[in-house]
Amino acid sequence: MSTLVQLKAELEAAAQPPLDSEEGLKAFREIWALASEEGRKQQESVVADLKKDPEVWAQENERLDGWATAAANRAEAEGTERAEIEAELAMVKSQLAKSQESLIMAGADTKAALEKFAAEQAAHQTTQAKLATTIQKAHEFQLDLVQCRTRLEAQSDPRNK
Numbered sequence: 001m002s003t004l005v006q007l008k009a010e011l012e013a014a015a016q017p018p019l020d021s022e023e024g025l026k027a028f029r030e031i032w033a034l035a036s037e038e039g040r041k042q043q044e045s046v047v048a049d050l051k052k053d054p055e056v057w058a059q060e061n062e063r064l065d066g067w068a069t070a071a072a073n074r075a076e077a078e079g080t081e082r083a084e085i086e087a088e089l090a091m092v093k094s095q096l097a098k099s100q101e102s103l104i105m106a107g108a109d110t111k112a113a114l115e116k117f118a119a120e121q122a123a124h125q126t127t128q129a130k131l132a133t134t135i136q137k138a139h140e141f142q143l144d145l146v147q148c149r150t151r152l153e154a155q156s157d158p159r160n161k
Contacts, residue, residue, distance in 0.1 A: 001039040004032065 011028070 001035055004035045008032065 008028070
């Protein structure tokens with residue numbers, strides 16, 4: 001219909017009164033009347049469909065209400081689940097912090113134990129060195145003792161006189 005109105009306006013603007021024929025104007029008026037009638041029928045059809053559709057709209061409204069309720073329930077459930085997950089996450093973070101503190105303390109204890117072990121090992125090596133020296137001296141004394149006995153026996157043996 002808007003196209004026809006535009007065409008009419010263009011024709012009227014371009015048309016010169018002396019050149020318009022009576023037949024052309026009559027044909028245009030007939031087409032205009034038919035187009036107007038068709039537009040009116042389409043509008044009546046749309047209005048009639050809209051009048052028939054309150055039940056359809058009510059059903060659609062109920063469906064959308066159900067969907068909105070379900071979505072609200074899901075959102076509430078997810079909110080609750082999120083709160084539970086956040087609480088669990090906080091607990092895990094707390095346990096992690098405690099574990100890290102324990103690990104740091106264990107590392108410090110291990111370091112102290114290793115330092116003590118190194119000191120004890122150094123002391124052990126020193127003691128081992130002293131022991132080796134003492135054993136060496138004991139062997140020397142034993143050799144000296146054996147030599148002294150041998151001399152004494154040689155001196156006390158009547159055959160050597």
